[in-house]
Amino acid sequence: MPRKGTFFNHYYTIMKRRNFLRNGLATSAFAGISGMTLAQSIPNSSLAAENSFKLKYAPHFGMFKHLAGEDKIDQLKYAADQGFKAWEHNGMKNETVDMQEKIADTMSDLGMEMGVFVAHKIYWSEPSLTTGKQDSKQEFLDQIRESVDVAKRVNARWMTVVPGFVDLRQEHDYQTANVVDALRRASDILEPHGLVMVLEPLNYMNHPGLFLEKAAQAYSICKAVDSPSCKILYDIYHQQITEGNLIPNIDLSWDEIAYFQIGDNPGRKEPTSGEINYKNVFKHIYAKGWEGILGMEHGISRDGKQGELGLIQAYRTVDDFNVS
Numbered sequence: 026m027p028r029k030g031t032f033f034n035h036y037y038t039i040m041k042r043r044n045f046l047r048n049g050l051a052t053s054a055f056a057g058i059s060g061m062t063l064a065q066s067i068p069n070s071s072l073a074a075e076n077s078f079k080l081k082y083a084p085h086f087g088m089f090k091h092l093a094g095e096d097k098i099d100q101l102k103y104a105a106d107q108g109f110k111a112w113e114h115n116g117m118k119n120e121t122v123d124m125q126e127k128i129a130d131t132m133s134d135l136g137m138e139m140g141v142f143v144a145h146k147i148y149w150s151e152p153s154l155t156t157g158k159q160d161s162k163q164e165f166l167d168q169i170r171e172s173v174d175v176a177k178r179v180n181a182r183w184m185t186v187v188p189g190f191v192d193l194r195q196e197h198d199y200q201t202a203n204v205v206d207a208l209r210r211a212s213d214i215l216e217p218h219g220l221v222m223v224l225e226p227l228n229y230m231n232h233p234g235l236f237l238e239k240a241a242q243a244y245s246i247c248k249a250v251d252s253p254s255c256k257i258l259y260d261i262y263h264q265q266i267t268e269g270n271l272i273p274n275i276d277l278s279w280d281e282i283a284y285f286q287i288g289d290n291p292g293r294k295e296p297t298s299g300e301i302n303y304k305n306v307f308k309h310i311y312a313k314g315w316e317g318i319l320g321m322e323h324g325i326s327r328d329g330k331q332g333e334l335g336l337i338q339a340y341r342t343v344d345d346f347n348v349s
Contacts, residue, residue, distance in 0.1 A: 076108030078344045079311055082287070083111035083140040083320045091330045097124075098131050105135040107337055113140030113320040115185070118175050129179045140318045141258065141284060144172040144184035144222060152192035155236050157203035162210070169211045169222070176220050183284050183318075185258055186211070186222040191236045200236060205249045212252035223258035223284045228266035238267050240278045247281040257281045262288030262323065265301055272309050279313065288323035295339045298326045308346040 084104050086097050093103035101112060112132060117125065132139060145168035153161045172184050188204045195203075211222060224243045227235050237243060243257045259282045265271060275282070289299030296303035310319075321340075325332040 076106070076341075078108050078110070078340065079346075080307060080315065080344060081111040081138060081318045082109055082340055082344075083113040083138075083318050084109055085113050085115070085321065088321065088325070088336065089333050092333050098127065101128070101131050101135060101137065105137055110136070111138040111140050111318045111320075113142070113318070113322070115141070115143045115322075117142035117179060117181070118144075118172065122178065125175065125178050133180065138318060139179050139181040140320050141183045141185045141223060142172075142175065142179070142181060144169055144186055147187045148189035149232065150234065151190050153189040154204050154207045155188060155190065155192040155195070155200040157195075157199070157206070162207045165207055166210055166214065169214050173214065173218055173220060177218070182219070183221050183223050183258075186224055187227065188224070188236045190234050201246065201249075204236065205246055208246065208250045208255050209252065212250055212254040215254035216252060221254050221256055221283050223256050225258040225260055225286075226263060226267065227260070228263040230266055231263075240264055240268070240274050244278045244281050256283035258284045258286060260286040260288070260322065261301065261303075261306065262286070262290055262293050265290045271301070271306055275306075275310070276313075284318060284320065285310070285315075286320040286322040292326065293323045294326040295321075295323060295336045296343045297339045303343040304346050307343055308348060311346070312348045 086100055089100050089103050093100045104112065114120075114128070117128075120128070129139070145165050154165060176182070176184060186208070188207075191197075192200050192203075208222070208224075215222060224237060224246065226237045226239050226243050229235075229238055237246075240257065240259060247255050247257060257278055259275065259278060261271060264274065268274060287296065287303070288294070289296050289301050289303070291299055307319075325336050327335055
């Protein structure tokens with residue numbers, strides 16, 4: 026059902042708004058606007074349809090705080106008005122149950138799909154799952170069980186898992202076996218609920234010393250775990266740094282990828298801010314039949330409202346591709 030909102034009935038006003046969006050003039054037009062934005066002045070359902078993207082890009086809280094305000098629900102509504110069909114929230118487990126339910130209800134009303142949240146405590150500087158120690162494994166599995174309840178509450182299907190730091194006292198292959206064992210046990214917890222943990226390889230420059238770095242490594246682990254509940258989170262930013270060759274590596278990992286995340290390099294900002302040809306990458310993913318979510322796990326290259334409007338325009342630019 027369309028959400029309520031005030032609007033101008035005059036056709037010329039609506040067409041003028043649409044022309045601003047198409048021609049990229051929204052940035053300058055909105056720069057000085059305070060209070061109610063022009064996006065709130067015509068029917069929200071009409072805006073969402075007009076602004077629709079080909080792919081399900083998922084912003085996160087704080088990404089539209091200058092345009093929509095600090096309130097999380099207002100940010101969700103604003104994103105939906107701009108045509109975004111999904112959302113992700115790494116810190117969902119840290120929200121109160123009441124807030125989790127409020128977020129879920131709002132997203133349901135808006136027709137938005139929930140992306141990833143972080144499923145467990147990530148050890149950034151000391152070994153955990155790589156050690157094979159029972160206490161580390163048990164802590165991880167207990168947190169996966171907790172995440173099942175959160176996923177059900179917020180209508181999420183995917184949750185992020187990072188195996189953690191390397192164990193310098195063990196050969197790499199033994200560490201791999203320890204990680205695979207822990208993930209198999211976690212898959213046993215997740216499978217009955219139709220939930221999926223997505224393993225995220227992270228680059229060695231931002232996160233030195235982590236066990237999981239490359240897509241091929243994650244691919245081999247997923248094949249060893251052999252469960253529909255253990256797949257890859259392919260973060261394009263991290264993999265550009267770690268190995269590059271993005272499109273061929275996406276193809277090689279394709280049958281184990283369940284989720285993408287986005288960020289340009291250098292800087293980990295919005296597409297068009299760096300060296301990655303995101304229009305071609307997205308065109309390729311779309312042509313392969315991707316129907317999943319692409320999380321916008323990056324910053325914004327400019328501050329304030331202009332930066333946030335520039336972010337939206339950047340996604341319109343890279344989403345503007347044709348597939349023959």
